[in-house]
Amino acid sequence: MENRDWLILHELYQHNNITKAAQSLYLSQPALTKRIRQIEKDFGIQLVHRGSRGVQFTPQGEYLAKCAEDMLIRLQAIKDHVASMEDRVSGTLRLGVSSYFTRYKLPGLLKAFKTAYPDVEFQVMTGWSKDVYKLVYNHEVHIGFVRGNYSWRGGKHLLFDETICVVSAEEISLADLPHLARIDYQTDDLLKAVIENWWTDNYTQPPLVGMEVDKAETCREMVASGLGYAILPRFILNGNNNLHTIDLTDSSGAPILRKTWMFYHEESLDLNVVKAFVQFIEQMEMEGSV
Structure with a gap:
């Protein structure tokens, strides 16, 4: 069993498809199939069943695939x-x-860190904050940057917070929102819950959603074109001063904030590169550069 075989098992389990696994591993399908057969021979088992919908792992194969994640x-x-x-x-x-x-934010931070530590390389995985949280929790990455109030018992540092606001091309009143066209967008579950809770606390009827788009940036541009209002984190406005905004507040009148965190496991600080990066980000945050 070679080290690369654990990666083969991991990728095949993730994709459940020989073709996609081969592509992700930069292998030909015959080469991948040959390695699968060799693994089966080494353990004296059948790893997978092949069908029209891809591959299905046997119980023994599924056990090895889960071991592969730990091994990697x-x-x-x-x-x-x-x-x-x-x-x-x-x-x-x-x-x-x-x-x-x-x-x-990230490109500028990595450029500055690379200038200070030229021997460091980066592997960056992006996604929704909930997915990044899982990556950190499972030790698949050293450090995670997440937006939202996630529970975390390891090392963490608050980088900044931002208000969530009603955004429109023209000045509008909060009292009129139920009768105005709203533009919705795909976002993480925590932000969606914050917005929904604020709405139900303030209105007895659902919003009038006139358009749904895939990204918050796209939503912002639709709002700027006068196609409706949206509820967005202020960070997404990216300095656009032509839009009208009203910050969301809770029942006490305090602004509703969305926080951005840096998460990591405390034991990861034993690694020079992780310790240096955490200290670097903390220093940048103190200087207001994050």
Whole structure:
């Protein structure tokens, strides 16, 4: 059983498809099939059943695939530890980052960190904050940047918070919202729940949704064109001063805030590259550069 075989099992289990697994591994289908047969021979089992809808793992194959995830994490931890035994800051820093933070904040931060530590490389995985949270929790990344109030018992640092606001091209009144066309967009479950709870606390009828789009940025542009109002985190407005905004507030009149966090496991600070990056971000936050 070679180290790459664990990766093969992991990718095949993720995709349940020989073609897609081969593509993700940059292997030909015959080469991948050959390695699968060799794994089956080594363990004396059948890993998968093939059908028209892809592959189905046998109980033995599913067990090995789950072991593969643990093995890959362990192998990466060994590599990280070996790299951290040197005095200098080097190696690969694995980051999980929410999509919005990736687009507006991450490039500048990585450029500045790379300038300070030129021997560091990056592996960045992006997605919804809930997915990034899982990546950090499962030790698949060293550090995660998430937006929202997630429960986390490990190391964490509040980077900034932002208000959530009603956004429109023309000035409108909150009292008129139930009768105005709203533009909705795909977002993470926590933000969606905050907006829905605010709405039900203030109105007895559902919003009049006139359009649904895939991204908050697209929603912002539709609002700017006068096609309706939206409820967006202020960060998404990206300095657009031509739009009218009204911050959401709770029953006491306090603004409803969405927080952006840096999460990591405390034991990860034993790695030079992780410790240096956490300290770097904390310093940048103190200087107001995040």
